[in-house]
Every structure is written in C-alpha cells, then in structure tokens.
Amino acid sequence: MDRKTFHNLMVLISYAALLVLIVLRLNWVVILIHQILSALKPVLLGFAIAFVLSRPCAFFERSFSRLLPEKRSKASVGLSVLTSYLCLMLVVALIFTFILPQLYDSIVTLIDRIYANLPAMQEALNEVLRRLSLTGSDLSGMLPSLNDVVNGVVNTLTSTLPHLLSFTGNVVSKSVTLITALVLSVYMLAGRKRFSAQCGRLLQAYASPAVARTATQVAALTADTFTRFISGQLIEACILGSLCFIGMNLLGFQYAPLISVIIGISALIPVAGAYIGAILSALLLVMISPLQALGFLVFLVILQQLEGNLIYPRVVGNSIGLPGLWVLTAVTVGGGLFGLWGMLLSVPAASVCYTLLRQDVNARIRQ
Numbered sequence: 001m002d003r004k005t006f007h008n009l010m011v012l013i014s015y016a017a018l019l020v021l022i023v024l025r026l027n028w029v030v031i032l033i034h035q036i037l038s039a040l041k042p043v044l045l046g047f048a049i050a051f052v053l054s055r056p057c058a059f060f061e062r063s064f065s066r067l068l069p070e071k072r073s074k075a076s077v078g079l080s081v082l083t084s085y086l087c088l089m090l091v092v093a094l095i096f097t098f099i100l101p102q103l104y105d106s107i108v109t110l111i112d113r114i115y116a117n118l119p120a121m122q123e124a125l126n127e128v129l130r131r132l133s134l135t136g137s138d139l140s141g142m143l144p145s146l147n148d149v150v151n152g153v154v155n156t157l158t159s160t161l162p163h164l165l166s167f168t169g170n171v172v173s174k175s176v177t178l179i180t181a182l183v184l185s186v187y188m189l190a191g192r193k194r195f196s197a198q199c200g201r202l203l204q205a206y207a208s209p210a211v212a213r214t215a216t217q218v219a220a221l222t223a224d225t226f227t228r229f230i231s232g233q234l235i236e237a238c239i240l241g242s243l244c245f246i247g248m249n250l251l252g253f254q255y256a257p258l259i260s261v262i263i264g265i266s267a268l269i270p271v272a273g274a275y276i277g278a279i280l281s282a283l284l285l286v287m288i289s290p291l292q293a294l295g296f297l298v299f300l301v302i303l304q305q306l307e308g309n310l311i312y313p314r315v316v317g318n319s320i321g322l323p324g325l326w327v328l329t330a331v332t333v334g335g336g337l338f339g340l341w342g343m344l345l346s347v348p349a350a351s352v353c354y355t356l357l358r359q360d361v362n363a364r365i366r367q
Contacts, residue, residue, distance in 0.1 A: 042177050046184030050192070055231055057189055058086040081190050099261060106258035113287060222352050229348040237267040240307050247303060253296055255284055263300070269340075270347045271330055274304055322351040 037044070060083045064076035077182050159321070177187030189194070199219075203212035241264025249254035259281045278300055285293035327347055334346025 009337060030109065041186060042180040045177065045181035046188060047163075049181060050188035051226070052230060052234075053084045053088065053185070054192065055227055057081055057088060060084060062076035077190060081186060084189065085186070102257035103250055106255045109255070126248055130222055148206065191234075218352075221355060225351050225355070226348045229351070233268050233270075236307070237264045239268045240264060240303070243303055243307060244300070247299060248296075251295070252291060252298075253285065258294075259284060269343050270341065272331055272335070292308055322347065322354055326354060 057080045060080035061076050063078045068076055150352070200212075200216065203215055205310050207215065229300060241260045244263045245256055245260035248259065253259070263277045266273040266280070269276065282293045282297055285296050327350070330350035331343050331344040334342030334344075334349075336342070338346075
C-alpha cells in the first residue's frame, strides 16, 4: 500500500470515527455548540453591526478620499468609520426623541380606549349569549378595580424581589456584551480591507488555487447578496413606514405613529411581513371603527403597490435573483427552524445557494 492510499484511508477512518462519536454524543455536541456561540456572541454581534455599516462606511470613505489631498488619504478610513457611527447614533437618538414618545402616547390611548369599551363589549357578549339561549356569564369583573391592580402589583413585586439581583446581573452582562460588540465592530470596520487581504493570503497558502478561487467567489457572492438584501430591506422599511405615517395623518386615521412603526418593522420580514403588519394594524383600528379598519386596509394595499412597483425598484433595485416560490419556501422553512432571525436571513441565504446551484448546473450542461 503506497503512502497516498494509506493517507486517504486514515482520513476516511478518522472521519467515520468522528461521525459515529458525534451521533452517539449528540447532546454533548449541542451543548458545546451552544457554549461556543454564547462565548462568541460579542464577536458575532460586532460583525453584524460592522456588516450593516460597511456600505455607508465605503460611501463615506470614497467621498472623503475625493475631498482630502493625497497626503491625507489614509485619514479617510478613520473619518468614514467615525461618520458611520455618528449616523448610527443620530438614528438611535431620533428614535428615542421622536418615535418612542409618540409610540408611548398611542399605546396609552389604545389601552384607555380598550378599558372604555369593555362595558360595551360585556353587553354585546351577553346579548349574543341570550340570542343563542346560553347562560351568559357576568363579565363585569373583566375591568379590575384599582385596589385589585395595586394588590396585584405589590404581590408581583414581592414574589419577584429575590430575582432582582439576577435581573441586574443580566442587564450588566448584556450591557458589557453590547459595548464589547461595538468596540469589536469599530476594529472590524476600520480593518476590513486588511482582514480581507489576510484571508486571501491564508487561502493561497493552505488551499489549492481552484479551492481558493471558488472560496473567494462564494464569499464575494455571499457578501454582495446579504449587503444588497439588508440595505434594501432597511430602506424599504423606512420608506414604507414614513409614507404610512404621512398618509394616515392626511386621511385622519388614528394611532398613526404606532401603526407606522408596526408597518415599518414588519416590512423587514419578506413576504409574510406585509400580512403580519396589515392584520395587527387592522385589529388596532377595528376597536375604533370597522369602517376605519377597512379603509386603512385599502390604503395600505395601495401604498404597498405604489412602494413595491415604483419606489422600491428605483431606490433599492430589483430583487436579489430568487424566484417568488423559493422566497416563500425560504421564509417558511427559516421561520420554522430559527424563528424571526430565520425569516429575516433565510432569503439571502437561499439566494446564495440558488445562484451557486444555477452556476454549477449551467457549467455541467456546457461540459
């Protein structure tokens, strides 16, 4: 037996033994993966922040490079990173100073209206039960008294007091994780070109030219697809939320801030987001007037058609190259496996797989 055959045989035996070990100790493997992901949470969060800010940072870097002289061209990297984070802080400040207060007012108004409509709901339910010849239940206790509310709050605080220390520890841990992620994202964003060059050198050193070329193409396709998808969804959410807010104020619909935020956030979810936002918003408005809820649904359908057919293709561009059937399949499978994050990221992941499979099929057909 020559050396190459022996080497391949040993690799195959090692792979089979490792696979058997993973199957027999699958629970240990799951726990180990969970611990690794928990330890890498600041790194992953920092990478996500840097990835979202990479396109604005590249735009600012090109702008500063044209404005600054050649001797100061290196300063464009630092200025672009600083400008990107200043824009992020500005967006967060606008959310806290403008959107959140109006959102709070809308929620308070909604709660007050629900409490005010409870007696009418009681009478309507009793009437329905009487018409059905059923014994109606007295639902007057649905509206709790002030003493009941106060006693419930006191009992809740008393029972949860031992957990306050644990809650404080979790808050401190989350804060440390967020700060660490922000610091790491700054380093990742500032050194993204050097990091990319280092990865390329590693591939050239430890992989064959064909593998290095394929890995580079896959990485470039993945980065481009995810960048276009994330930036497109964020821009679409901002545009749709803003237009919804303006239109609701012009048409006199209530809860404009709250519903606009719901529509904007739900627009981040492909396919299913439009239905989720419409159903939640209609349920809020139906408590005021069913006609107003119906009018809002008509307005939202027109707005989504206008935004999807005219504004979104011009501002963001066309789709990421994935047919509608596979978009719906990716959202369904991703949501079922990984929840909300699966619904958000399944479409670009499926688009990358679809593009790679199409390229491979075309290459094999040509051969």
